[in-house]
Amino acid sequence: MSATGTHELFPSPLRGGGRGGGGAEGTTEPRSAPPPPPAPPRKGEERGRTPSEAGYNFAYLDEGTKRMIRRAILKAIAVPGYQVPFASREMPMPYGWGTGGVQVTAAVLGRADVLKVIDQGADDTTNAVSIRRFFARTSGVATTTRTTEATIIQTRHRIPETPLREGQILVYQVPIPEPLRFLEPRETETRQLHALAEYGSMHVKLYEDISRHGHIATTYAYPVEVAGRYVMDPSPTPKFDNPKMDHSPALQLFGAGRERRIYAVPPYTSVRSLDFEDHPFRVQRFEHPCALCGAEGVYLDEMLLDDAGRRMFVCSDTDHCEGRRADGHVGTGEAV
Amino acid sequence: MSEPLLQVRGLTKRYGTRLACADVSFDIDPGEVLAIVGESGSGKSTLLSLVATELAPDAGTVSYRMRDDVLRDLAGLSEAERRALMRTDWGFVRQDAAQGLRMTVSAGGNVGERLMGLGERHYGRIRGQALDWLGRVEIAADRIDDPPTRFSGGMRQRLQIARNLVTGPRLVLMDEPTSGLDVSVQARLLDLIRRLSAELGLAVIIVTHDLAVARLLSHRIMVMRAGRVIETGLTDRVLDDPEHAYTQLLVSSVLVA
Numbered sequence: 001m002s003a004t005g006t007h008e009l010f011p012s013p014l015r016g017g018g019r020g021g022g023g024a025e026g027t028t029e030p031r032s033a034p035p036p037p038p039a040p041p042r043k044g045e046e047r048g049r050t051p052s053e054a055g056y057n058f059a060y061l062d063e064g065t066k067r068m069i070r071r072a073i074l075k076a077i078a079v080p081g082y083q084v085p086f087a088s089r090e091m092p093m094p095y096g097w098g099t100g101g102v103q104v105t106a107a108v109l110g111r112a113d114v115l116k117v118i119d120q121g122a123d124d125t126t127n128a129v130s131i132r133r134f135f136a137r138t139s140g141v142a143t144t145t146r147t148t149e150a151t152i153i154q155t156r157h158r159i160p161e162t163p164l165r166e167g168q169i170l171v172y173q174v175p176i177p178e179p180l181r182f183l184e185p186r187e188t189e190t191r192q193l194h195a196l197a198e199y200g201s202m203h204v205k206l207y208e209d210i211s212r213h214g215h216i217a218t219t220y221a222y223p224v225e226v227a228g229r230y231v232m233d234p235s236p237t238p239k240f241d242n243p244k245m246d247h248s249p250a251l252q253l254f255g256a257g258r259e260r261r262i263y264a265v266p267p268y269t270s271v272r273s274l275d276f277e278d279h280p281f282r283v284q285r286f287e288h289p290c291a292l293c294g295a296e297g298v299y300l301d302e303m304l305l306d307d308a309g310r311r312m313f314v315c316s317d318t319d320h321c322e323g324r325r326a327d328g329h330v331g332t333g334e335a336v
Numbered sequence: 337m338s339e340p341l342l343q344v345r346g347l348t349k350r351y352g353t354r355l356a357c358a359d360v361s362f363d364i365d366p367g368e369v370l371a372i373v374g375e376s377g378s379g380k381s382t383l384l385s386l387v388a389t390e391l392a393p394d395a396g397t398v399s400y401r402m403r404d405d406v407l408r409d410l411a412g413l414s415e416a417e418r419r420a421l422m423r424t425d426w427g428f429v430r431q432d433a434a435q436g437l438r439m440t441v442s443a444g445g446n447v448g449e450r451l452m453g454l455g456e457r458h459y460g461r462i463r464g465q466a467l468d469w470l471g472r473v474e475i476a477a478d479r480i481d482d483p484p485t486r487f488s489g490g491m492r493q494r495l496q497i498a499r500n501l502v503t504g505p506r507l508v509l510m511d512e513p514t515s516g517l518d519v520s521v522q523a524r525l526l527d528l529i530r531r532l533s534a535e536l537g538l539a540v541i542i543v544t545h546d547l548a549v550a551r552l553l554s555h556r557i558m559v560m561r562a563g564r565v566i567e568t569g570l571t572d573r574v575l576d577d578p579e580h581a582y583t584q585l586l587v588s589s590v591l592v593a
Contacts, residue, residue, distance in 0.1 A: 196416045200454070201449065201452075204441055207459065212442075278460050
């Protein structure tokens with residue numbers, strides 16, 4: 001049996017009924033499901049299968065490691081928001097580049113999956129391109145830039161603007177998983193605080209924000225309470241995306257490689273951003289629509305255009321922006 | 337007849353073969369101030385840590401009369417109950433303010449933390465209470481957003497007191513709260529502690545090596561030496577008419593300015 005055949009012995013336990021294109025549950029038969037219909041290539045992205053790199057197991061990690069990670073993921077799903085320790089492996093990339101997310105993706109990736117990787121919402125930045133190529137080479141799975149086609153989306157910060165659907169998995173790369181670290185450096189103590197649900201100190205952080213800035217100035221890594229129990233750090237995700245986590249139909253997995261923690265938000269789970277009664281949680285608003293596609297109510301990146309300080313605000317989600325432009329939406333195209 | 341608020345029976349703690357605290361028993365009534373005096377190494381601070389359940393005793397019990405008027409052994413409480421008790425009904429003012437405060441968090445945040453821990457989620461009310469308490473410990477309202485790192489030693493101790501008293505505790509433990517402060521600042525802090533404990537009817541256990549502090553604040557005194565209580569009684573009686581030879585030595589070694 002080939003290395004890829006071995007993979008079929010361990011079908012991903014996370015493969016829900018909603019996932020399209022997969023084979024029957026638990027079968028050891030080779031999957032014959034066809035890949036999703038190919039879309040025209042964009043941005044020079046290669047579509048379709050390429051044989052995986054010789055000498056490597058499917059999706060780089062060995063099967064024993066994947067099982068260990070899957071067990072951690074299952075526990076994380078069973079206890080939403082709880083940080084499950086796992087034996088993080090050395091990956092062929094530096095810490096801080098997404099080693100946790102890559103390991104989670106490798107553990108849940110199946111042959112029929114279609115992978116999308118984004119960094120700051122963009123499909124074409126260094127980190128996104130490298131990780132996408134890494135999996136294309138080591139697993140041969142199809143890759144895409146389109147949110148609607150992807151079954152697994154690995155992200156560094158953003159949640160795609162296009163609403164996710166059942167069966168999709170969103171994998172976050174997390175640098176610091178512990179929301180209480182700001183006030184409590186001892187790991188033994190933070191575990192105790194989580195166990196006893198003593199989360200008063202989280203509000204101290206928000207209090208400090210208001211007392212200094214007049215409003216809650218935390219704009220990313222904004223703490224949330226998951227399923228009414230654990231407080232979780234959504235990590236570098238902008239708070240603009242926090243509402244998208246709440247009752248999302250997609251499975252959300254968080255991997256922190258250096259800190260060796262995996263946590264999860266199962267589909268349709270409540271995710272509430274912490275706040276004060278008289279200073280309720282609010283997402284940031286942008287004054288202008290996207291200069292390229294005219295979209296409003298989306299997260300925008302500020303682009304400096306020249307050394308005279310001219311700036312342009314464009315969609316952070318490149319796929320969303322391109323999709324809208326393909327549909328005929330046009331922005332002003334002007335600097336502000 | 338009032339029931340004791342805190343009942344300590346036979347507390348014993350060894351560090352290896354050294355006896356840090358031997359068979360200590362005492363009661364405290366609501367609103368009573370007890371001073372524990374003795375030289376360095378006499379086991380005062382160990383005793384306080386045992387009472388605060390920060391250390392596990394080798395023998396003995398600490399029982400506390402809960403708000404429901406039932407005397408309960410603290411060792412029998414769950415961790416969650418014990419912690420909830422410590423941050424609502426008890427206070428602990430440390431010798432080193434850096435241990436009792438969050439040094440990177442503003443004064444208002446320090447005072448508000450216990451309230452937020454109790455589930456207060458209204459910023460305006462938290463800030464109002466913080467301002468009120470800063471006023472009561474004589475810290476100017478415009479310092480509310482400064483972190484304690486910018487406070488003087490005396491101010492830090494007063495902030496610690498405010499942080500502890502904001503939830504209306506009934507028992508406050510103080511470990512050498514005035515040491516390291518100069519005399520005039522000490523006097524002011526002692527005045528404040530005496531006033532607040534009388535106003536609020538606080539029971540206080542104060543550990544000190546300074547007999548003047550004990551005389552000023554406490555109703556009763558316990559003298560410790562080498563882990564044992566060698567004399568206990570009303571403050572004036574113990575200081576004016578010490579029975580034990582060691583207490584006599586201690587009282588006679590106070591310098592008179």
